[in-house]
Amino acid sequence: MENLNLAFIGNPNCGKTTLFNAYTGANLKVANWPGVTIEKKESEFNYNNFSIKITDLPGIYSLNSYSIEEQISRKYIEEENIDVIVDIIDASSLERNLYLALQLIETGQAVVLALNMMDVVKKRGMKINIKKLEDKLGIKVVPISAKNRSGLDELIETVIECSSKNKADNVKVKIDNEEEITKKYDFISKIVSECVENKKEREELTDKIDKVLTHNVFGLPIFIVIMSIVFLLTFTLGDFIKGYFELALEFVSNKVLYILQGIGLGPAVISLIVDGIITGVGGILTFLPNIFILFLCLAFLEDSGYMSRVAYLMNGIMEKLGLSGKACIPMILGFGCSVPAVMSTRTLKSDKDRRRTMMLIPCMSCSAKIPIYVLFAGLFFQKYATLVALSMYLIGILVGIIVGVITQKLDKDVKREKLIVELPEYKMPDFKTIRKYVWDKVKDYLEKAGTIIFLASILLWGVLNIGPTGFVENAEESFGAIFGKILVPILKPAGLGYWQIAVALISGLAAKEVVVSSINVLYGIDITANGTELYTILSSVGFKPINAFCLMIFCLLYVPCIATMATIKNETKSNAFTLRLIAFQILLAWGITTLVYQIFV
Amino acid sequence: MGFMNLSKGITNEQYIINNITTDSITKTRLQVLGILKGTKIIILNKRRSGVIIKVRGTRIGIDKKISNSINIRREEKNGKLEPCIYRQS
Known part of the structure; x- marks a missing residue:
């Protein structure tokens, strides 16, 4: 067995990830590059x-x-022991892609070109003379289609063939100045004119779609409609499927209770398992359909090529917040989960822009808050539930805009990174890529339910069942109650002056979904009872729809979960910034919720 | 004749880049994408906040401020403007 060390490199949107997935399938090791979270x-x-x-x-x-990504790649090429570099090239934009190829060839390292998207090229009636291209570049070129999985074996065969030949000892990447870049592009133009036949500048399907989607008048409204459909699907279709999940959970819960009683376990243990763990973890699992649909939609938007259009369309609005249109993408991802959203701010080059974007991301209501909206909007606003849930997204966006405008006014020397963004060809999203994207998120959610929420549920059960006097029957005497009551006066002006709510909000720091499982546990709700029980209990203590609305707003705006805060700390490497952000979010949530409550009550 | 900023160009018309006057980092970002002096471009879309150009077969969205710093001219051959296939559509 001989070892072969390959590096895959290429322009963004060249189909590199699809090719990588095609080769590797599930056998994947994901880590971070040293020192960065890429x-x-x-x-x-x-x-x-x-x-x-x-x-x-x-x-x-x-x-x-110029960017961190480029630095990483450069360092890797210079320092690692690579046998062959495989440069993946989008054949449909050959000219631009060949620039990187020339830089790679210049290093002296063995390079093989994988000419991807040959299917697109053929469809356009273009012809690329592979032999001529090889002659001009002096390296092997293999036509492939990562999407159709064609040419994959040929590529590996060629790579193996090249690995035995020229291997450079001292690999050095040369940094080009303007003159050298121009020279390279002149050379490329010559190559392309000689090797590509039938290269007509004609209006392609992508241009036709763009005429609509980036339309000067309709572009933005279309974007808003698309996002509305995404959220509408998340709530309506998601809730429909959720009903079946609840039935399944009820079945499991009853079975477990029956079995446990059959074994003859003590009431404390049964309470821990049924009221603590199953109520806490199980309650969260029923929201899986909502989460699944949301991430499916986001994956579709990302993989189709629409996201970069959003960056372009939103550039004007983001400018008013002192940010580039690119900052819009992390914010949209924030609707899914703040953690990857915070990480994706890496595409912004200035630290200042990154921090300001991170400040706004928590205002984009993440999927973990969906359970809170679904539960409380459903209980207290019945037929207006979806509308109320959707209003949370609008409120979040509005608050985000206000925060953005104010911070931009306060910051005198905002140096906005100006937008330069490639708008790739639209394509039918690749099934495998989408499946992987959605499965990763669903897996994260399940893992969260199995770890953080599981532990938080046990901890919460403990805090609520143990008091100064030991195991307590009445939660009012527990440590949780004692602590929660301290916070009641502070939360009262915001309409949330209940110790149970205080405890639930604190437990929500672990993960936002925990707020829901906590409330179930706190009020001793049998989750299989369709939620009406919770409504009855809450109503009896004077908790009205306006209180529910305030609770949702508070949850929307207050400190993001521990995972997000840790990511922000990691990304900014600043404790001070992270702490300031936490304090700011708490004040913001309290201030706005209090304002709303005082106006409407 | 006909020198102007990219942001003043007409949609669906073809131009040649004359000069780029912006900070060196932005300039490099444009250059590696093949947006160089003498490069042919077609303006695909214009908004108040920016433009989309087609350059070397790819579409690039550019902020208004940057497009203001890109100087372009109409291409002429024998005193006639180069026809652009995008024009009639």
């Missing part, structure tokens, strides 16, 4: 007598070290 994906597989290791480098346009 994902480093590695995978190994066997081909004939070779054990092949692929490292997926970040998508970049050049090796001129």
Whole structure:
């Protein structure tokens, strides 16, 4: 068995990830590049007598070290012992993609070009003379289609063939100045005119779609409609499927209770398992359909190529917040989960822009808050439930805009990074890519339910069942109650002056979904009782629809979960910024909720 | 004749880049994408906040401020403007 070390490199949107997934399937090792939170994906597989290791480098346009991604790639190429660099090229935009290829060839390292998207090229009636291209560039070129999984074996065969030949000892990346870049592009233009036949500048399907989607008048309204449909689907379709999940949970819960009683366990243990764990964790699992649909939609928007259009469309509005249109993408991802959203601010080059975007991300209501909206809007606003839930998104966006405008006014020397964004060809999202994206998120959610929410449920059960006097029957005498009551006066002006709510909100720091499981546990709700029980109990203590509305707003705006805060700390490497952000979010949530409550009560 | 800023160009028309005058980082960002002096571009879309151009077969969205710093001219051959296939559509 011979070892072969490959590096995959290419422009953003060249289909590199699809190709990587096609080779590696599930056999994937994901870590971070040293010192940064950019994902480093590695995978190994066997081909004939070779054990092949692929490292997926970040998508970049050049090796001129302008961005972190470029620095990582450059360092890797110079320092690691790579056998062959596989440069994945989008054949449908050959000219731009060849610039990076020339830089790579210049390093002296063995390079093989994988000419991807040959299916698109053929459809356009273009012809690329592979032989001529190889002659001009002096390296091997293999036509492939990552999407259709064609040419994959040929590519590996070629790579193996090249690995035995030229291997450079001292690999050095040269940084180009203007003159050198121009020279390279002149050379490329020449190559392309000689190797590509039938290269007509004609209006393509993407241009036709763009005429509508980036339309000067309708572009933004269409975007708003698309996002509304996403959220509408999340709530309506999600809730429909959720009903079946609840039935399943009820069945399991009853069965477990029956079995436990059958074994003859003590009431404390049964209470811990049924009231603590099953109510806490199980309650969260029933929201899986909502989460699934949301991430499915986000994956679709991302993979189709629409997201970069959003960056372009929103550039004007984001400018008013002192940010570039690109900052809009992390914010949209924030509707899914703040953690990847905070990480995706990496695409912004200035630290200041990144921090300001991170400040706004928590205002974009994340999917973990969906259970809270679904439960409380459903109980207290019956037929207006979906409308009320959707209003949370609007309120969040509105608050985000206000915060953005104010912070931009306070900050005198805002140096906005100006937008330059590639608008890739629209494409039918790749099934495998979407499946992987959605499965990763669903897995995260399940893991969260199994770990953080599981532990939080047990902890909460403990805090509520143990008091100064030991195991207490009445939660009023528990440590949880004692602590919660301290916070009641502070939360009262916001319409949330109940110790149970105080405890639930604190437990929500672990993960936002925990607020819901906590309330179930706190009020001793049998989750299988369709929620009406909770409504009756809450109503009896004077908790009205306006209180429910305030609770939702508070949850929308207050400190994001521990995972998000840890990510923000990691990304900014600043305790001070993270702490300031936490204090700011708490004050913001309290202030706005109090305002709303005082106006409407 | 006909020198102007990119933001003043007409949608669906073809131009040649004359000069780029912006900070060096932004300039490099444009250059590696193949947006260089002498490069042919087609303006696909214009908004108050920016433009989309087609350059070397790819579409790039550019902020208004940057497009103000890109100087372009109409391409002429024998005193006639180069026809652009985007024009009639």
